[in-house]
Amino acid sequence: MLADNLWSRLPESSRVTVREALARLESMSEGREPAAAAAALTLLGWFQGFLLNDPTRGEATLRRALVLDPGHSSAWETLTALLVVARRMDALVEVCQARLERADTPHHRLMLVKAYEKAQQVPAMRREAEETQARYPEHFLANLTLAAALLKTGEEAARARAVQYLAKATQLAGESPPRDAALELWFQRGLYFGLSGQRAVARTHFRQLLEAGADPEEVREALQALDQMGE
Numbered sequence: 001m002l003a004d005n006l007w008s009r010l011p012e013s014s015r016v017t018v019r020e021a022l023a024r025l026e027s028m029s030e031g032r033e034p035a036a037a038a039a040a041l042t043l044l045g046w047f048q049g050f051l052l053n054d055p056t057r058g059e060a061t062l063r064r065a066l067v068l069d070p071g072h073s074s075a076w077e078t079l080t081a082l083l084v085v086a087r088r089m090d091a092l093v094e095v096c097q098a099r100l101e102r103a104d105t106p107h108h109r110l111m112l113v114k115a116y117e118k119a120q121q122v123p124a125m126r127r128e129a130e131e132t133q134a135r136y137p138e139h140f141l142a143n144l145t146l147a148a149a150l151l152k153t154g155e156e157a158a159r160a161r162a163v164q165y166l167a168k169a170t171q172l173a174g175e176s177p178p179r180d181a182a183l184e185l186w187f188q189r190g191l192y193f194g195l196s197g198q199r200a201v202a203r204t205h206f207r208q209l210l211e212a213g214a215d216p217e218e219v220r221e222a223l224q225a226l227d228q229m230g231e
Helices: 012-028 034-051 055-068 073-085 089-102 106-118 122-135 140-153 156-173 179-195 199-212 216-229
Strands: none
Touching: 012 034, 034 055, 034 073, 055 073, 073 089, 073 106, 089 106, 106 122, 106 140, 122 140, 140 156, 140 179, 156 179, 179 199, 179 216, 199 216
């Protein structure tokens, strides 16, 4: 499921190499130095979850890594990614909440917002997005995320507020924002235009996104939604 059955397609010689690497990581994870053991467990958890297609075992290994070294960012990121791919959204929310409780940073807050979105907890998503922007008012993604959360509610008053945060995010992005930031900003602006009845403008935004190499599935879903709305 996770690796599209990648393990079954590997030649036996490659499997032998992987098994040897896993054995070494298992041995390293039993060392006395917590940071080194956690690093080994993080790699081991990645192999188990994504290559061996065993998300349950991978999750357990990554949680062991975090017990040994709660500050191990790679273990947090790998566990988060594994839970997303395994579609364990309630566990994803729990993990993101725990990470935020340990360290309040814009990234950790935004990860929790995304977790709420994936778990379809829209009120919680909006609440956390509001709190994040209030705490980090000059953070580009905090403003853009709040705009996205407001647009997602579908409320007219919320849509009007979203314009404010889209404008602030545009200002913070500057003239030459990173490519991913620019694409996300353009996508949210397209959503705003579509929800505001300016569907021709929205279609132009989304088609330009496809030409720029944005996620085709997400953009095509937005175009399909526009078609269903009519002109």
